[in-house]
Amino acid sequence: MSIERWQTAWQQLIAPGSPFEVVSPAEGGARFFRHTAHNLVEAIDAGRVHGEREFLVWQAQRLTFAEYFDQVDRLAGQMVACFDLRPGERVAIAMRNQPAWLVAFAAIQRCGAVCVPLNSWGLRDELLHGLQDSGARVLLCDEPRLSVLQDDLAGDQLPTIVVGTERQVQLPEYCLRYEDLLADARLPVPVVNIDPDAPALILYTSGTTSRAKGVVSSHRAICQALTALEFQSAFCALSSPELISGVIQSGYPPTTLMAVPLFHVSGLHAQFLSAMRSGRRLLLMYKWDVERALDLICEEHCTQFSGAPVMMQQLLASPRFGSEQTASLFGLGLGGGASSSGLLAEMIARKPEAICGSGYGLTESNGIGAAIGGDQFVYKPATAGWPLPIVDVRIGDDPRQPLPNGSSGLIWLRSPTLMSGYWNLPQASAEALHDGWLDTGDIGYLDEEGFLCITGRLKDLINRGGEKISAAEIEACVSEMPGVDEAAAFAIPDPVLGEAVALVIHGNTGQMPDQGQVCAFIAQRLAGYKVPARVYSQAEPLPRNATGKVLKSALKERWKHLDF
Structure with missing residues (x-):
């Protein structure tokens, strides 16, 4: 393994005349790939050349x-x-x-x-x-x-x-x-x-407001994102020749088992649209079930599986994993949430011949930020990898005054894949986008070799098994319940899902609902995965700072002795 060799491969891929040539505008601004589709129709139509090759498998349906x-x-x-x-x-x-x-x-x-x-x-x-x-x-x-x-x-x-x-x-x-x-x-x-700059997609994402915001992406942004994903595949192949040769020699046709939902960029861009363009076969799962997933991997000779850490954890825990039933599986990918060091180590140990990978991105960046795979993943599995070649990353409170490598701070992204803004929310858009830079709300640093490391996040989101949950949405919901005067939701550690939802409520003693009633109330109004794992009640008002913001750190400290 050699940083210099990887850097050489990287530069070869983005050099003038290459399929992934990167252009740096003379007037500044975000770099971009020269060779991309002009709009999504053109990008999608690239899949028509695959003709009679099988594309989709779902239950009894099979489509070329x-x-x-x-x-x-x-x-x-x-x-x-x-x-x-x-x-x-x-x-x-x-x-x-x-x-x-x-x-x-x-x-x-x-x-x-x-x-x-x-x-x-x-x-x-x-x-x-x-x-x-x-x-x-x-x-x-x-x-x-x-x-x-x-x-x-x-x-x-x-x-x-x-x-x-x-x-x-x-x-x-x-x-x-x-x-x-x-x-x-x-x-x-x-x-x-x-028009390449016309809107193509509105994806709703949980933010720090009580309602999900619509992230608007242009045709240009999505086409650049698709090329970035294709660049990462090419770089992974070029920088990990021994792993790639094993895949090629296996003789299995590229087949992805898709269990992540299509309403996320990880499912829509990285799996569906990428597979369509490259001629890869897709096996769709209606809902995640680890035993059914293993059946499909075995029966259909799936070569690639990418999912949330909780999915990967369940897959690796099965006694069937690593047997002949998963012999065709040469690609393992993680996304949608932070992974434990134990899970990363187990992926490498259990499937040393597999190309493992992960990445960092947001709905607001069309999933594009940094990525890592193959030999690089073995080298530094806990990092998000190198920022992709059309992505600028700066660390600090202001992107115009970035901190040096090794210093931790707010992560800013600049790339042509960024959203146009939030649908009908000009103020929220202005708060997120600053002169072409996206305030990610995440905390991290670039190490001495340029790898991006994510250490936390500012946004008040709870990441339950890869699903982002807005604390404010849960608080707004339960506040409508009789007997609840105030509420605060926050993340607590969960050994399987990474994080779970905890909720503290305040109201008049004797009138406050119990945990079962609160969970039933929320379950009738929000998706099941947003229902709290723990509900705590307190008679005194929630602690707040001088500006009126609830001090959730104080609440976590108070209740940590109870099942945290």
Whole structure:
């Protein structure tokens, strides 16, 4: 292993004339890849060359690339014909992972519309917020999401395409059956001239506000992000020749087992869109189940699995892992949360022949920041890797006055993959973006060899098994409960999930609800993973500073002796 050899490989990949040539603007600003698609339609259409190769496997469904794109074109034609869908209008998707999700995404882009993926784990309030906040013209959903939203959709008469309903099921008058649209005659889709800086995607992310914010990304930003992911794969191959030769000699066709949700950048960009462009086969899981995952790895000879640390932990813990049943697995990736040193060490020890990797990015950066894989991962597994070649990282309170390497502070990112801003939230956008720099809210440092190390975060988020939970959202929810005057939510350590939710409530003695009542109240209004693991009640008001902010550090100190 040699830093100099890795740096040489890096420079070869980004040099003038290479596929990953990086351009530095003369007037300053973010560097960018010279050779990228101009818009997402062009980026997606690159997958059409794979023709009759198998692309998607989900339950009994199997689609080649050609069959997939035929469905994309059919759905796009129907959406324009049925709804007069115009470029720039928003179309929401609310369903669990399945081929129809992937078809819908590409069809929306084909129309020049803006895709709004909603959290399929969310309950009514969260789903409705995304629909109403984005001003969605059309919704594509599955039956479970339709049942959650049916009364609201009926009131608005929002045009809805429903996936997976039986023919004998009578749908509401504002609904069309997805399968019927695909079976109808193929209709032409108008050719749309898409500006690279036009919005392509609104992803809702939990922030420090009580409502999720819509992160708006342009076609240019996503196309640059996809090229950055492809660069990292190429660099990993070039810098880890022995590991790559083992993969090639195995003879297994590249196949990814996808268990992370598509409404995250890790699922949407790093797995779905990357696989489509490279000709990789995707096996979709409707929901995570470690035994089912191992069955699929064995039966379908999956070569790659990337997931949250809790998923990887469960996979490695199975007695089936490391046997002939996982012989085809040559790639292991981590994302969505911090990993323990024990998990990182176990990945390397249990699968020394595998290419392991992880990365650092945010929804606001389209998942792009730093990345590490292969020999570099073995060398420094606890780091996030080198910042990708179109990413500038600065540490400190002000990106114009960065701290030297080795000094810890606030992490700022600058790259062409950054969001355009938060949907309809100019003040929040201005607070996050400063002259082209993104305030990540995370704390870390660059070490002497340029590796980015993440040490904590400023944002008041709880990272439960890779799912980001807004403490403010939980506090706002439970504050509506009779008997609760004040509430504060924060993270507590969890040996399996990394972090879990703790909640402290204050109210009048004798009138405050107990833990069971609080959890039931929240479970009726928010997704199940947001329900607190611990609820503590106190008679005295919550401690606050001079500006009125709750001192959560004092609460953690007070309650730490109880199951922390």
